[in-house]
Amino acid sequence: MTDFTSCNPATGELVFTRQAWTAEQLDGALQRLAGARHPWSRLSVGQRAQKLLGLADELTRVRLELAQLITLEVGKRTVECLAEIDKSVQLIRYYAELAPKLLEAIPIQTHASKSGVAFEPLGQVLAIMPWNYPVWQVLRFAVPALMAGNTCLVKPAPVVPQSTAKLLDCVREAGLDVLDVAWIMHEHVETAVRASDAVAFTGSTSTGRIIASLAGRHLKKTVLELGGSNPFIVLADADVEAAAREAVHSRFRDAGQSCNAAKRMILVPQIAEDFIRCFVEEASRLSPGDPTQESTTLAPMTRADLRAHLHHQVTDALHNGASLLLGGTLPAGPGFFYPATVLDNVNAACRVYHEEVFGPVASLIRARDEEDAIRIANDTPFGLGASLYTADTEHGWHLARQIEAGSVFVNRHTSSDLRLPFGGVKASGYGRELSEFGLYEFVNVKTYWQK
Template sequence: MIATINPATGETVKTFDPASDDDIEKALALGAETARTYRSTTFAQRAQWMRATADLLEAEADDVAAMMTLEMGKTLASAKGEVLKCAKGFRYYADNAEEMLADEPADSAAVDASQAYARYQPIGVVLAIMPWNFPLWQAVRFAAPALMAGNVGLLKHASNVPQSALYLADVIRRGGFPEGCFQTLLIGAGAVESVLRDPRVAAATLTGSEPAGRSVAAIAGDEVKHTVLELGGSDPFVVMPSADLDAAVSTAVTARVQNNGQSCIAAKRFIVHTDVYDEFAAKFVDAMKALTVGDPTDPDTDVGPLATDQGRADVEELVADAVERGAETLCGGTRLDGPGWYYPPTVIAGITPEMRMYTEEVFGPVAGLYRAADVDEALDIANATDFGLGSNAWTTDAAEVDRFIADLDAGQVFINGMTVSYPELPFGGTRRSGTGRELAAHGIREFCNVKTVWIG
């Protein structure tokens, strides 16, 4: 079912008819036709449309934030912050895309040419398969660089955020982009394969679960099409004795419960040196207990509901598995009574390798606490997962900083801070957290043909 269901109440607000085969064919045809002409527009023209889109996002931020909160339960403050971040992303690529994609000269003499260089050119229609947790930002971090590179996009969004999906296509159109530059397809997962196999689709990007990523990668591989995959993470947050403990605790709470705990780059495993473990644990648990759980439209709420009933059930299953195998619940751990899909901030200690939480991602406001004797053990625990998206380490010891940068097996390492996606920095992971990069210059080049030019 494609529908807006309010996570705070469980009420179905609005349902949508899936796109028909005819609708899908029209979108593919329009996308392919638009791609042939849009690729010839100038960077200056694209940038003008990008900035106009950013202006609309900022002007409509309050209404759009309310819509996002209704669809997936994030607090109004975080929803508005997401809308404004999207505007920033559009402006970033409007300002920088031309330089990022400028011809790259080579050593002409070395290759016996009068001129030699690499040129970045758009590849055409790109299918974007996006999740619900950041309904606009996840899609914009693809759309902004793709559009500035001269590509066009087809968005298959999560089925529980259809209004967000339709809004993004609409605001891009109202920003001035030609019809067909960015279209939303309201389709279920079962329709993705036929769209991806269509010869008019050049490539795909997916943010979502590992099984979804495997499926899309397999189809794209069979069709010899490029993919970028971001498949989640179980990010470590390491705290060493030299850290500013109060700052580490405060950041740890935010890093775990941001977006109601439903973020791929949220810190999930808190690995604390034994010398400061007890003090950190006491302060961290107190801070998690002090958070206000409730209506996401209430400005005093810190943590809203989980986005889906199934998502809450998945969290409960992982917590139950750990407790049954001997883990200790320091706070939370039981769903809240009443309507809506609420789950309290929870801290679990004593996690051991046979528990699923040791290696799996918990997509909710649940923190796992681990004790480490030294840097080596902290790194062993941190890397004891198949994921490798983000990571955090807190220390003021220069040698330890170097160790964590070198040996944390992740696509991103943040020292004395929490992992955040910035337009200015490449975003992506290693191992089962995916392949390829989004954002920065790396992201805009992912869906370009790097054409070698040699002139005799």
């Protein structure tokens, strides 16, 4: 792929192509951002917040139009796209209120007459972004980085040019010349890394390793939010029907194309059969179709190659001892649809046990007991999020501490909250976004000391 090209996932039809930048065009953007850097960093945090609140107003104004573009390019249901934009607006308003307090210098008493820490911008932050949340992912990184006084350069995924261009229109309407989009392909990424002071990447673990290596060669700070194979543990005393409903919602929202969704349902023997019955009943009600229609409850996948990869994972699981309870067949007809699929008796011989499954496929894994459930939850290279269902919340918290993940939710599916840090461990990356921790990722925590 040499251009930015989007296809309608519901039909498979090409809808838009945008030519990628040359090296000279990238250099021009880098120079423009360099010129905007110092004036922006010299504004007060409150002044920067007011500018970003203008972006929130613009996003609200074009809310439906932008959501329809995301549906057209990504295939997500329009109602899910509207929720993405609304959450992005909430993010801006959250940091506009929070950042002025958290970025104030903190005096620390020492034997000096004056000492403490100040929070200063690093400079320019490059973000290499995925396609599944083309507004939320960009702003989740950019808003705190901009609040801290940095400038931001965004390299979008090649399949979302219209959504990205509309977001950029909003940025420019708000008068923010400190966030720009680099319409570059992979051959120019190193130039952008070298010209930046830090790098944020969201995407696959394999690409994350490449970006980390590249940034390391140039000694650039990185934050990586990578893949996940999130466990969803159901214990013997759990509310099985409620857990099954939550599991289906988490696994199949956004056509299962979310790093933070439940991926592996880990079941103790006492509730396994009841949970599976409820889960399959709930999943069988999902209705694929036109993602612009409210009656559709299962969107198409975004790309044909992703669907083919997913189907290979399913056939491998069936070959290695898993059993098919629902779905699992490639549908005829246009678009990149894949049915809600449920695999039972998934075991360590199956690829879906070890790999991230990025699509509407649920893996049911049977544990011997509670201890074995925790072992299975940790038997993965990933460590993004996890869920655990039990009536004994104190015991749930005790078990949550044993799970190797960036976040654990007791009696709730994995999600992100503006007020809480988001990120992973192991092959799910490092660094944090959201909350005060996300605000501090791209600042220089500078010690000051005066005799």
